[in-house]
Ligand SMILES: Nc1ncnc2c1ncn2[C@@H]1O[C@H](COP(=O)(O)OP(=O)(O)OP(=O)(O)O)[C@@H](O)[C@H]1O
């Protein structure tokens with residue numbers, strides 16, 4: 001679609017062992033938009049994300065800012081699209097945090113003063129200033145996830161592609177990463193099982209199942225469709241909350257409109 005920051009059309013991909021992971025998947029993201037990629041385990045979400053900066057090839061069509069992903073413009077697209085893996089240990093491999101964040105700018109041939117300025121700025125953005133000399137493998141999962149994000153922000157990318165950005169984080173770490181993502185202006189495409197994250201951050205969601213898109217639309221419309229979610233192994237989280245009048249109450253869904261919220265009492 002012209003004007004899209006990212007457009008994926010009819011993407012097919014089979015792994016070398018023959019598993020057909022993507023069977024005609026399509027999605028678009030407008031500039032500045034956050035799009036959530038939802039779906040059960042094995043749906044093909046991570047496989048699709050790996051196509052967005054050419055880690056996996058395809059016989060479908062991926063374009064970024066209108067430029068098709070091809071061998072000739074792969075280097076330019078890799079600068080524009082920053083991919084953050086679910087497991088930060090897949091992203092961080094250098095002896096220090098500084099070296100990991102500096103890896104991309106050094107590869108671009110920037111001088112050391114520019115590299116240092118960019119690394120410090122990226123680490124400050126993710127709240128990890130002061131950790132430059134630490135070995136990444138000594139950091140907590142949440143800290144590693146922030147440094148992994150810094151390794152792509154340092155490249156000044158215009159599209160952030162994130163695989164399960166809140167997985168493995170405690171509530172505070174999760175809140176911090178959501179707030180950080182909210183504050184970043186880039187286009188975002190994120191695969192997640194965290195429905196509350198999708199609700200809060202994404203203007204649109206796409207549900208993938210068995211390598212195909214089975215639903216796409218405004219987050220609030222798609223996530224309210226309980227039957228659709230159930231058909232694809234998804235559900236909204238049930239939350240425990242407290243009400244002043246009755247004490248502990250079960251909040252069946254955090255996503256119902258006001259007045260529909262309260263569903264029973266823990267004592268009852
Ligand atoms: N390296 C691989 N080699 C072979 N098959 C793979 C490989 N990686 C993934 N697959 C298969 O491709 C399909 C899609 O997997 P993918 O990891 O993309 O799903 P996902 O939606 O990200 O799942 P999850 O929610 O568990 O992360 C699955 O059937 C999976 O077993």
Ligand SMILES: [Mg+2]
Pocket residue numbers: 045046047163191
């Ligand atoms: Mg995955």
